[in-house]
Amino acid sequence: MKHSGTIALLGRPNAGKSTLVNALLGEKVAIVSSKPQTTRHRITGVLSEERGQAVLFDLPGVHRPLHRLNVQMMHALRDTLAEVDLIVQIFDASQAPGAGEEFVLGLVRDAAVPVLLLPNKVDRPDAAAQLAGRVEFYTTRRMYAAVVPISALRGDGLPALRDAIFGLLPEGEPLLDPSFTTTQSERFFVTELIREALLERVEKELPFTSTVHLREFQEKETAAGALLRIFADIVVDRESQKGIVVGKAGTMIKEIGTAARGRIEAALGARVFLDLRVKARHGWREDQRFLAELEPVEVPWTPPGDEGEGP
Ligand SMILES: Nc1nc2c(ncn2[C@@H]2O[C@H](COP(=O)(O)OP(=O)(O)OP(=O)(O)O)[C@@H](O)[C@H]2O)c(=O)[nH]1
Ligand SMILES: [Mg+2]
Structure with missing residues (x-):
């Protein structure tokens, strides 16, 4: 058993x-x-x-x-x-x-x-x-x-x-398809990998006051294989924090982007184009509407056998 x-x-x-x-x-x-x-x-x-x-x-x-x-x-x-x-x-x-x-x-x-x-x-x-x-x-x-x-x-x-x-653990059969190692969506994981590259490079209050908002995520088949086009914002709490993330002449944001792109490519096995911007949104951690807009961890799914059945 x-x-x-x-x-x-x-x-x-x-x-x-x-x-x-x-x-x-x-x-x-x-x-x-x-x-x-x-x-x-x-x-x-x-x-x-x-x-x-x-x-x-x-x-x-x-x-x-x-x-x-x-x-x-x-x-x-x-x-x-x-x-x-x-x-x-x-x-x-x-x-x-x-x-x-x-x-x-x-x-x-x-x-x-x-x-x-x-x-x-x-x-x-x-x-x-x-x-x-x-x-x-x-x-x-x-x-x-x-x-x-x-x-x-x-x-x-x-x-x-x-x-x-x-x-x-109690006796029982597997709960999930054993070929999966995670149930999180690719879209969510992409925002996390960007946030990881950010967290490694910023100090003080910035790790707590920043997040990543995915604007667009497109997958394209090209002659050279799959290409992911990712457009994302690093969101900070105050205008004054933007400069820290952007860095001198944009060096910091470039570094974050390069690191994140490498990790996304390694994790998802596709080529990645990443367009990363920095935006200030004061009070985002309290903003229910904005929090709900952030990428959900998992995509809603229908259990097998439920498809096609009307309400
Ligand atoms: N030396 C040492 N460092 C470790 C070990 N496990 C984790 N770390 C380090 O501890 C830090 C925190 O690790 P995380 O895995 O992010 O910790 P966490 O519990 O998930 O933290 P939160 O997500 O913030 O709750 C990282 O710098 C890790 O590299 C360990 O066994 N030995
Ligand atoms: Mg953790």
């Missing part, structure tokens, strides 16, 4: 959740950066093996929401925690746990499903030296199904983690 089910990745911003999802899948489905709050939506990664299927939900890091955007992020997180078969709680073992970790613990206090505890970043000397004490911070506060130390970056501990996951 196979074991299949859904898993929520829970932890503070920067704990390494997205790095872990990519490492488990052996493929990049989620963007990663050294800036907190990189992940803003629930992203599905599908890990299919002979023994079953783990549907991994990468989630925004737990933080106090100060804007509508962030409230939405935390809603996605709480809704997911309530529906999954297993929770994987991941923390950065190279840092001393604080109030933020207490808050994460509060979110799983009444969880009805097993919770796995993952100390991450054990490749860092400070993490290795402090591991026992930092794990104890959690294990004295609640019961865990198992504790699996990992380095998502180096891949240490991942075989043990896979075993623990499939050992805890």
